[in-house]
Amino acid sequence: LNELLDILINKKLHPQYQPIVSLRDGRVFGYEALIRGPRGVPLRRPGAMFRAADKARMVSWFDLACLETCLDRASEQHMKQLLFVNMDAEGLAFLSQHDRPVGLRVREKGFEPRDIVIEVTERQAVVDFPRLLQEIARLRESGFQVAIDDAGTGYSSLQAIADLKPEFVKLDRGIIRGLDVSGERRALLRMLRDYAERIGTLVIAEGAETREELMALIDLGIPLVQGYYVGKPADTLRGVPRDKRAIIGERSRARALNQSGGSFTLGQIARPAITLDISAALETAFRAFLKDSGLMSIVALEDNRVVGLLMRTTIDALLRTLKASDLIDATPDATLGQWIEASPLELDESTTIDQAAQTLLSRSDVSLDTDIVVVAMGGICMGTLAPRNLLEAAYHRSAHSEPRWRAA
Secondary structure (H helix, E strand, O other): OHHHHHHHHOOOOEEEEEEEEEOOOOOEEEEEEEEEOOOOOOOOOHHHHHHHHHHOOOHHHHHHHHHHHHHHHHHHOOOOOEEEEEEEHHHHOOHHHOOOOHHHHHHHOOOOHHHEEEEEEOOOOOOOHHHHHHHHHHHHHHOOEEEEOOOOOOOOOHHHHHHHOOOEEEEOHHHHOOHHHOHHHHHHHHHHHHHHHHOOOEEEEEOOOOHHHHHHHHHOOOOEEEOOOOOOOEOOOOOOOHHHHHHHHHHHHHHHHHHOOOOOEHHHHOEOOEEEEOOOEHHHHHHHHHHOOOOOEEEEEEOOEEEEEEEHHHHHHHHHHOOHHHHHHHOOOOEHHHOOEEOOOEEEOOOEHHHHHHHHHHOOOOOOOOOEEEEOOOOOEEEEEOHHHHHHHHHHHHHHHOOOOOOO
8 A cells, every 4th residue: 555655645556558540541540548557566556556455445545646646647748639538437436526516627737528438447346336327327427438457247237237338348359359250240340339339438448469359350340459560558658660561551441341231352352370480390380380370271382383281170189288399309300291182272462252162162072161372363262261161251242231120
């Protein structure tokens, strides 16, 4: 407690800002303020500071101190976007007991309540939910917007979200992880997106860490994203790197074309491939799979032409039992060529998804468990595509292009 009081009284809190990015154009929509303690002390991490504040029954005081610190630094940097600030759900229920309203504190820092999104986080069980609803209603009357963190856990059940009616719902990394290769997670995210749209809420996908996850989010129509792939927390307000903006823009335009009844090509939806020469040691492939849990296949090349695929499922049992240090001893002389599946389905990058789906369904010799290899002119590998993802994209394109009948 003494250390926490020293941090608060002497203003030793350190804010960082992570961008929240529009998946329509790749521009920064807002920033989440993340608080840190001073370096070299046990209370460096926010969780440790909160536990100390909770024991001292001063959670709302702690959250207000964090808010003011984040506003100070944001003001110094002339922030123009929305600022998302975390406040504990239980602490929010007692904000009205403080002598200075939150709206006044915000205006003293040069902001208006409409510039601030209160991100409600449940660090502990909410004892008085009706009181929380009343306090959130007061914040809204003052002009604040509200976001719910970690939707689907704790008080953040779908029914509670309907009661709170937040402007934003944040979905955590657990749902986003491996989205590009998990049909079940895509189905869940699609359901949550539809639910949010019905109650007038925008979804923010947290924890996007790969290009493939990002593209899957765009394909699903998720409006906003936050994650290391588009921007890490930093002391200063940073934008989105140009190459990431280009990826978002291109994929978003492809989705718009798809929804309008047009079609896009395999080159636009394929994910980058990991390629190895057919003579490469199997150990090299093992290490690639262990390093990237989202990697489903490795393309085998001979003279820069595709000759086969090594699917993760082929060596999944070995990957589950081996550690990196055991790889050489387990298969000392094995090469990639001894384990690959020869003659995978190859399709040109200019092939439309409809054409590719027809080809896939007409081939009895092609497994839905083996990736399609997307190639450019001359047989150069451009990427890979899971057959199930292709069929899913073709299905949704067809659904959007058919007339929709509505009962009178």
